[in-house]
Structures are given as structure tokens and as C-alpha cells.
Amino acid sequence: MTINNGETLIKVEGLKKNFGKLHALNGVSEEIRKGEVVVVVGPSGSGKSTFLRSLNLLEEPSEGKIYFEGVDITDKKVDINRHRQKMGMVFQHFNLFPHKTILQNITLAPIKLLGMSKEEADKKGMELLERVGLAEKANAYPSQLSGGQKQRIAIVRSLAMEPDVMLFDEPTSALDPEMVGEVLELMKQLAKDGMTMVVVTHEMGFAREVGSRVIFMADGEIKEQGSPKEFFEHPKDPRLQEFLSKIL
Amino acid sequence: MSFGERFAFNFIDSKRWTYIADGLKVTLQITFLALLIGIVLGFVLAIIRSTYLKTGKLKILNLIAQVYITVIRGTPVVVQLLIIYFVIFGTVNVSKVLAAVMAFGMNSAAYVAEIVRSGIMSIDDGQFEAGRSLGFNYFQTMIYIVLPQAFKNILPALGNEFIVLLKETSVAGYIAIQDLTKGGDIIRSRTYDAMFPLLTVAVIYLVMVMIFSKLVNMLERRLRNSDH
Numbered sequence: 050m051t052i053n054n055g056e057t058l059i060k061v062e063g064l065k066k067n068f069g070k071l072h073a074l075n076g077v078s079e080e081i082r083k084g085e086v087v088v089v090v091g092p093s094g095s096g097k098s099t100f101l102r103s104l105n106l107l108e109e110p111s112e113g114k115i116y117f118e119g120v121d122i123t124d125k126k127v128d129i130n131r132h133r134q135k136m137g138m139v140f141q142h143f144n145l146f147p148h149k150t151i152l153q154n155i156t157l158a159p160i161k162l163l164g165m166s167k168e169e170a171d172k173k174g175m176e177l178l179e180r181v182g183l184a185e186k187a188n189a190y191p192s193q194l195s196g197g198q199k200q201r202i203a204i205v206r207s208l209a210m211e212p213d214v215m216l217f218d219e220p221t222s223a224l225d226p227e228m229v230g231e232v233l234e235l236m237k238q239l240a241k242d243g244m245t246m247v248v249v250t251h252e253m254g255f256a257r258e259v260g261s262r263v264i265f266m267a268d269g270e271i272k273e274q275g276s277p278k279e280f281f282e283h284p285k286d287p288r289l290q291e292f293l294s295k296i297l
Numbered sequence: 298m299s300f301g302e303r304f305a306f307n308f309i310d311s312k313r314w315t316y317i318a319d320g321l322k323v324t325l326q327i328t329f330l331a332l333l334i335g336i337v338l339g340f341v342l343a344i345i346r347s348t349y350l351k352t353g354k355l356k357i358l359n360l361i362a363q364v365y366i367t368v369i370r371g372t373p374v375v376v377q378l379l380i381i382y383f384v385i386f387g388t389v390n391v392s393k394v395l396a397a398v399m400a401f402g403m404n405s406a407a408y409v410a411e412i413v414r415s416g417i418m419s420i421d422d423g424q425f426e427a428g429r430s431l432g433f434n435y436f437q438t439m440i441y442i443v444l445p446q447a448f449k450n451i452l453p454a455l456g457n458e459f460i461v462l463l464k465e466t467s468v469a470g471y472i473a474i475q476d477l478t479k480g481g482d483i484i485r486s487r488t489y490d491a492m493f494p495l496l497t498v499a500v501i502y503l504v505m506v507m508i509f510s511k512l513v514n515m516l517e518r519r520l521r522n523s524d525h
């Protein structure tokens with residue numbers, strides 16, 4: 050897959066989000082370009098999740114606009130469900146469907162939303178499972194999997210819709226330490242294959258190694274951003290310096 | 298009279314057993330049709346209520362649903378039955394059984410609605426979010442993801458509601474329907490033997506309830522085996 054640098058995939062303009070009196074986002078403007086791996090870091094409560102969840106409108110912005118592939122998806126007339134099919138999302142707590150097998154978890158959306166036949170969806174689902182080495186779990190239920198396996202399945206479930214961008218909200222934070230690696234490895238693989246990714250994480254190793262850009266958020270704003278090298282080696286914002294000194 | 302003679306007198310003579318058999322048919326008919334209404338209307342009410350609670354949408358419909366549920370649950374089912382038959386259908390000539398089906402169905406719906414609503418609300422928000430993030434709309438998420446999980450959790454309560462409904466239809470005699478209870482009571486009034494017909498009626502209800510509980514248990518176990 051060729052990486053088409055420069056082409057904007059998501060554009061955020063003056064994004065604000067209030068929860069009652071609380072200002073979770075105070076005007077965020079940002080662009081995500083095709084093939085980029087944008088890593089978002091920052092202290093707890095700084096608005097990272099809110100920012101990420103606004104990108105596919107799981108949180109409805111209080112103000113501002115979000116363009117996805119050139120379409121203003123904050124426009125009420127837009128069918129957001131169609132656009133969400135192209136934006137995969139991976140959650141901290143996996144959120145697999147416990148009443149469905151692993152394969153059914155993966156094929157549900159392609160069958161119901163893309164009109165794929167069951168045979169075709171199963172075949173594609175199995176291919177994806179092979180790719181992550183979990184083919185033998187196809188007929189298991191989520192409760193029979195380890196945390197790391199669950200999260201890899203959650204990623205596969207999103208991939209089955211062939212999204213143009215993947216959004217990750219602390220995908221490894223709920224995992225036992227020994228399982229973090231397998232999930233990060235899969236994400237690294239995705240990045241290598243050219244997937245556009247926005248990743249909220251505390252894994253600074255991942256940010257350094259895989260990130261094309263790192264964003265620091267605090268108080269509902271983007272305080273600083275840059276390439277991993279300049280971000281980690283020459284932080285300018287005092288809040289970022291303090292944050293890094295604590296976390297590294 | 299010996300036991301055998303009393304039995305023959307109450308049930309065989311003048312083919313009195315047909316009161317029981319015909320009554321049982323009517324009871325089952327009313328129960329199943331009312332159950333159907335109760336489930337359909339109950340799920341609709343529950344989806345309205347939980348949509349409002351989760352998203353703040355459907356405000357007016359939620360208000361109507363809430364009033365409906367409060368009124369139904371706050372008044373006796375016999376009174377509701379009488380009102381539906383004599384007031385609402387008072388001027389139109391509608392079959393008594395239909396009136397009873399409506400009354401018991403609408404009554405049951407209010408209880409089913411609260412059961413289903415609590416089932417929906419007990420499903421983690423993450424399930425909704427996962428569904429929505431894949432591109433399912435709100436109702437698809439309900440149908441494919443939330444309701445199947447909620448249904449499994451509330452099956453015992455729904456089964457219980459069905460049992461209550463089956464037994465509650467015994468007041469259908471208030472609008473002169475000859476259901477199982479009324480059938481037994483008619484025999485009593487003909488034979489002046491209260492014990493035989495009424496105990497028979499009680500045993501039939503009990504057996505039906507036990508069979509149904511067993512069925513629900515089996516279904517529950519099968520659903521539980523399908524995940525862990």
C-alpha cells in the first residue's frame with residue numbers, strides 16, 4: 050500500500066465539547082493526513098478520549114466542525130452511520146459482543162451493513178483471524194479469550210469493515226502487562242501496512258517507535274505537537290516537560 | 298357418595314367436563330393472545346423509555362409511555378377489564394374474549410415494559426458504542442446487539458410475568474367469559490359440590506404453571522450455554 054502523504058483525511062475546526070459546565074474541549078483544531086499515525090498523550094482528564102470520540106461523533110461536539118474525507122460530518126443532514134463504517138474504533142475495554150462467537154463478532158457488521166453474504170464474510174473473517182494468529186478461536190466466545198486476544202479480535206472486528214482510519218482509545222490500558230506487547234505488535238503491523246491511525250495511549254515506546262506525530266493535550270487543548278524525536282527530546286511547553294518527567 | 302360417584306356426578310354426567318375443557322381453551326386463548334400484545338407493546342414501550350433515558354430523545358413519547366405504565370400498574374386489572382369492556386367498548390359490539398385479550402395484553406405490556414427497560418439499561422454502554430462505531434444506527438444496535446443480551450438476562454422475569462398473566466385471566470368471569478375458572482364455578486353451581494370442580498381447576502392451573510416454568514428453565518439453560 051502506498052502512503053499518500055499530505056492528503057487530509059480528517060480535519061477538525063474549533064472543536065469544543067462541554068459536559069454541563071465542564072469544558073472538556075476548549076477549541077481544538079487539527080488535521081489527520083492519510084497514512085499518519087497520530088499519538089495523543091496527556092494527563093488524565095485532559096480531554097484525549099473526548100477528542101478521539103468526537104472524531105466519529107460518539108461525542109456530539111458542542112461547537113466546531115469535523116470533516117471526514119471532505120464531508121462535514123457535524124452537519125445534521127449527513128448520515129453519520131455511513132461515515133462511521135469507514136472509521137474503526139477500538140476501546141479500552143474491548144466491548145466485544147459476548148453473545149456472539151469470535152467469527153460472528155467480526156462478520157456481523159459486514160453482513161448487516163455492507164450486505165456481504167455470510168460465506169464471503171466468513172471467508173474474509175477467517176483470513177483476518179489467520180493474520181492475527183487466532184483462527185482456532187473462531188467459534189469460541191469472547192469470555193473464553195485472554196485480554197490481549199480480546200483486544201486483537203476487537204481490532205480485527207473493526208478491520209473487517211475496511212476502514213480508512215482507526216481510532217484507538219487506550220487499547221492496552223486494561224491489559225495485564227504481559228499482554229500489552231501482542232496488541233502493540235498488531236498495531237505496529239497495521240501502521241506498517243499504511244493504516245491511518247489516531248491512538249490515545251500511555252505507551253511512550255509505541256509513540257516514539259511508530260508515531261509519525263505526537264500530540265500533547267492538557268485542559269482540553271492541544272498544547273504541543275511534533276515528530277516523536279523533537280517531542281520527546283525537546284519539549285517546549287512546561288506542562289509537557291512536567292508530564293514527560295513523570296512518565297518517562 | 299363414593300369418590301368415583303362424585304367424580305362421575307361432577308364431570309361425566311351431562312358432559313359437565315366440557316365446561317372445564319372449553320374453559321381451558323378460552324383461558325389459553327386469552328393468555329397467549331394477551332401475551333403477544335404484552336410482549337410487542339411492552340418492548341415498544343421499553344425501547345421508548347430507554348432511548349429517552351440514554352439519549353434524551355423521544356421526550357413526548359416517553360412521557361406518554363410513563364403515564365401509561367403508571368396508570369396500568371396503579372389500578373387493579375379487574376377494574377381495567379371492566380372499563381375496557383363496559384366503557385371503551387361499551388357502545389360497540391365486540392366479543393368479550395377480544396375485550397379480555399386487550400385488557401390483559403395492555404396490562405401485561407406495562408409490566409413487560411419495566412422488565413425489558415431494566416434489561417436494556419443493564420447492558421454496558423460500551424456495547425452501544427461498539428455497535429454505533431461500526432456504523433449501526435441506534436435501532437440496529439438495539440436489535441442485533443443490545444436486545445439479544447438483555448433478553449437473556451430478563452427471561453426469568455418475563456417467564457414469571459407470563460405465569461402471573463395466566464393466573465390473572467381467571468378474573469375474566471367478571472365480564473361473563475367462560476374461562477377455566479368460570480367453567481369450574483358453573484359446575485359447582487350445578488352440582489352443589491364445591492370441592493371437586495374447584496380443586497380440579499386449581500390443579501390444572503398449577504400443572505400449566507409448572508410445565509411453563511420448566512420450558513422457561515430449559516430455554517434459559519440453552520441460552521446460557523451459548524455463551525459464558
Ligand SMILES: Nc1ncnc2c1ncn2[C@@H]1O[C@H](COP(=O)(O)OP(=O)(O)OP(=O)(O)O)[C@@H](O)[C@H]1O
Pocket residue numbers: 068071072073091092093094095096097098099100
Ligand atoms: N460523559 C461525560 N459526562 C461528564 N463529564 C465527562 C464525560 N466524559 C468526560 N467527561 C469529563 O471531561 C473531561 C475530559 O475527559 P476525557 O475522558 O476526555 O479525559 P482523558 O484525557 O481521556 O482522561 P483519561 O486519561 O483519564 O482517560 C474530564 O474532566 C471528564 O471528567
Ligand SMILES: [Mg+2]
Pocket residue numbers: 097098099218219
Ligand atoms: Mg480517556
